[in-house]
Amino acid sequence: MTAMDLHQTLPAPLRIEADYLLETVIDPRRAAEIMAGEQSSGTFVPVPGETPELKERSAARIERLDLLDDAVDAPSLPSAGTAPSARPRRARVTLSWPLDNLGPSLPNLLATVAGNLFELKPVTGLRLLDIRLPAAFAQAYPGPRFGIAGTRRLAGVEGRPLIGTIVKPSVGFGPAETAALVATLCAGGIDFIKDDELQADGPHCPFDARVRAVMRVVNAHADRTGKKVMVAFNLTGDLDQMRRRHDLLVAEGATCLMASLNSVGLVGMIELGRFSALPIHAHRNGWGYLSRHPLLGWSYVAWQKIWRLAGADHMHVNGLANKFAEDDASVVASARTCLTPLFPDKPCLAMPVFSSGQSVRQAPGTYQALGSTDLIVTAGGGIMAHPGGPAAGVAALREAWEAAVAGIPLDAYARERPNLQSALGAAA
CATH class of the missing domain: 3.20.20.110 (Ribulose bisphosphate carboxylase, large subunit, C-terminal domain)
Known part of the structure; x- marks a missing residue:
């Protein structure tokens, strides 16, 4: 069996996509919305200029959110302002971003998919599970030469x-x-x-x-x-x-x-x-x-x-x-x-x-x-x-x-x- 036989190749997505395992003490969808806002056009308060048109063009989207049945007795990670007795919930979340936000740049990709969201107060656990990239990244980077x-x-x-x-x-x-x-x-x-x-x-x-x-x-x-x-x-x-x-x-x-x-x-x-x-x-x-x-x-x-x-x-x-x-x-x-x-x-x-x-x-x-x-x-x-x-x-x-x-x-x-x-x- 060759390497190419191991997995079926899927078409490259048109947007950058990232899958996360999320644990949060608030409603998981609200936590995902905070993640999407923090890592695209939003911040912790509304700002002038963040119009509906700008959001439509540049905001991250929640593509999928699946609640998990994992029983969680206490937060996995400490978070300021979160009571130790809080009972978190877990979900698998997929976010996406338009390529135009950053272009096909690996350093800026890291800032987007693995940046401040690990520090968000409502988040008591977050793991980046997978990423899928538009074909523009293949054109911008050589990949393995050998x-x-x-x-x-x-x-x-x-x-x-x-x-x-x-x-x-x-x-x-x-x-x-x-x-x-x-x-x-x-x-x-x-x-x-x-x-x-x-x-x-x-x-x-x-x-x-x-x-x-x-x-x-x-x-x-x-x-x-x-x-x-x-x-x-x-x-x-x-x-x-x-x-x-x-x-x-x-x-x-x-x-x-x-x-x-x-x-x-x-x-x-x-x-x-x-x-x-x-x-x-x-x-x-x-x-x-x-x-x-x-x-x-x-x-x-x-x-x-x-x-x-x-x-x-x-x-x-x-x-x-x-x-x-x-x-x-x-x-x-x-x-x-x-x-x-x-x-x-x-x-x-x-x-x-x-x-x-x-x-x-x-x-x-x-x-x-x-x-x-x-x-x-x-x-x-x-x-x-x-x-x-x-x-x-x-x-x-x-x-x-x-x-x-x-x-x-x-x-x-x-x-x-x-x-x-x-x-x-x-x-x-």
Whole structure:
């Protein structure tokens, strides 16, 4: 199954639309009206000039409001002037805005759909669930330049996931030690390696020296074998730093870069997407503070659309049975939405990246849930801590995915594959 098979593409809307989970201590429709007014032509009192004609042209609209049956004993979030004993109600609300209010601008889109409404006094819970954008956004932004097909071409991997890992220890290695580890992984048949997001440009492991040392190893391996391992170097920094680091990567023959989305910000990512000649591996560190409370912040379904349109080629989605707080259903929904087209004529597909405590044991469940091999799986300890060493860890993870795609139980597939057998024992 290909990414395009996963979901039916719907026509792009003529207006900007956003879905919210709303909790409020007042009538939900009145709360939705306040949200619509606050985020378009209105304010807390009537003002001269806000004529019926202006409202018709510029005001946000409530397109849908569905009351939910959730029993709520107390407000989920504190709100000034709201009695703790108040019994809120919840609703799913869809608001829309005319494109002419802001034009096809991602920074101003955030101010519109995710601005002051999170602070409104009547709102005791609000989560942005999804957004749908007019086709003008597809014309204004490049989206992923490489995406799935370009990533596979550069990595030389077709028909299966990219098997990857993270440089561990996360920090502490210098350039020579990092390059030595990369050499071991290249020899072991790895497809993809990434910097940990904590490794940037510190004096113990400067970016330039690390890139040059690692790419000597990667390029030498490619010269011997014809396979160039994809390494995502973390160039996170200010714009001038990212440009300079990007140019060094291109000069050294690198095939990927990594940026921390919440660190570089939306404008930083837009600019990186415009000038990058390499696939962008987008790391979501910090995602928890935007999402962990179920009645505050963002759904990943909505959030990742912004970054894909800005130019992200790979998007982290966590992983099944991960080491963090996210449940498997949320992880699967996140991965599937990365493979869902954004626009009928411009899919903007991004490769989902599974990580966070991954091992051979998650392969069957991940494949069964996603129904696609268009993904990168990055196992740190799951590869590096294999009893037989990193090369055996790479082989075991690849064998686990062979079994998953073939529908063969891991234990049965491992009987004649000692690397997988050892990995199953270590992961038990």
